[in-house]
Amino acid sequence: MWARESARFLFPMARRMADSLRDLTPIILVIAFFQIVVLRQPFPDLANVAVGLVCVMVGLGLFIQGLESGLFPLGEDLAWAFASKGSLVALLAFSFCLGFGTTVAEPALIAIADEASDVAAEAGAILDNDSARGSYALELRLVVAFSVGIAIVLGVFRIIKGWPVHWLIIGGYVLVTVMTVFAPDEIIGIAYDSGGVTTSTITVPLVTALGVGLARSIRGRNPMVDGFGLIAFASLTPMICVLGYGMVT
Amino acid sequence: MELLNTLGTTFRDVIPIAAVLIIFQVAVLRRRLPNPRRVAVGFVLVLLGLALFLVGLEQALFPIGETMARQLTDSVMTGDIGAASDVDWRDYWLVYAFAAAIGFATTVAEPSLIAVSLKAEEVSGGAVRAWGLRLVVAIGVSVGVSLGCFRIVTGTPLPWYIIAAYVVVIVLTFRSSRAIVPLAYDSGGVTTSTVTVPVVAALGLGLAATIPGRSPLIDGFGLIAFASVFPIMSVLAYAITSSWWSKRRGQQPSDSERKLDDT
Secondary structure (H helix, E strand, C coil): CCCHHHHHHHHHHHHHHHHHHHHHHHHHHHHHHHHHHHCCCCCCCHHHHHHHHHHHHHHHHHHHHHHHHHHHHHHHHHHHHHHCCCCHHHHHHHHHHHHHHHCCCHHHHHHHHHHHHHHHHCCCCCCCCHHHHHHHHHHHHHHHHHHHHHHHHHHHHHHHHHHHHHHHHHHHHHHHHHHHHHCHHHHHHHHHHHHCCCCCCCCCHHHHHHHHHHHHHCCCHHHHHHCCCCCHHHHHHHHHHHHHHHHCC | CCHHHHHHHHHHHHHHHHHHHHHHHHHHHCCCCCCCCHHHHHHHHHHHHHHHHHHHHHHCCCHHHHHHHHHHHHCCCCCCCCHHHCCCCHHHHHHHHHHHHHHHHHHCHHHHHHHHCCCHHCCCCCCCCCCHHHHHHHHHHHHHHHHHHHHHHHHCCHCCCCCCHHHHHHHHHHHHCCCHHHHHHHHHHHCCCCCHHHHHHHHHHHHHHHHHCHHHHHHCCCHHHHHHHHHHHHHHHHHHHHHHHHHHHHCCHHHHHHHHHHC
């Protein structure tokens, strides 16, 4: 039983490793080219680099294997369970918790929030001491996490209703444009960047599978047209909320 | 040791997700997962894989990538340039080339993008190829990041570029097939995570710090925003061109397009 399971597991693993080697080739080529031809620097610590590359390859292989056996089925199964239970409130509550919970602890967001508090302190928007910065950064994180929660709720609601995604996104773009005019200059760069950093590597597969699963289990929805789009909302609302936060404080 | 550390941080990231899933599974849905062991194994693999991946990057690529970003911006500065007004954007072509190359390369290896493109291939019944989608997205990121570097060098305001990009996205949206639009929007958000953000952010901050008259706080940000808008454009533009091309040659829509419309 164990032997058969591991054989079934090892064969695709070998292929995945080969795939991840292909994925990494561009990075290796770019760095080698610029290092050797352009900057003419010796390659530092080649052994370390080789060990690191093997780690990356094995890691990427394991990750994709885990996606297909764990996260993808789990996301679709949850979507199916919520759809068959028929409780809209439960589904929306789940969507909010998923968006909020996964974003509030996101390391990239923590880093951005800390930098934003430095900018605000420098610009004189808040007092220049540790406690003021700390509470500013924490508030900002909560604002972004809340906005991602709202984004997933909105996205799920859209899938259920079958609204076309582009009207909502274009509306969001217009809002961002208008807010940019009124927001303080220092916050704009951070706000624009915060959209890109909120969706972590573990959230993305789960949320994508959830959307596709929902679109599949609701009659009359097309998984290609309706299933995607959740991530797009999650990268738009943080921009709006951070700009708004910058205008209020 | 390093691995344990990273494993710990990755684990901490997963706890809120796992908590939400378990609470809803037990308290709201009140049922058991159909295949709990498989899902648990999958979770462990994802965790382990991500941790290994990050440790490897930390060991092998990030230090070099970050040093190179610094060396490149420094090497341009060897000629003595005095006042801020003397900065000539043409002196920095190596930086743009590096930005384009590294943007492309890191996007191809981005795990979130791999996840979305695998799903897209499955959902579209093979009409959208996972590898092709990743290439198109990577081209978008590479154009975006290198334009973003140009912006830092010239010091022009970020909103102009991003808002102009929005306008292009909106125009392209109305010209392209309905089926590709949501996927294109999603591919904007997923390009910038684990691999791309650290390298690209280092490039931006390094560039803003070495160029006279630029402040890292104001000019250093924004590259990630470029990297999230341009893939939307490149995916939409690719979809439009390929359908235009097959029409121009007087053919029926190709097999893959018909499949996409049918899904």
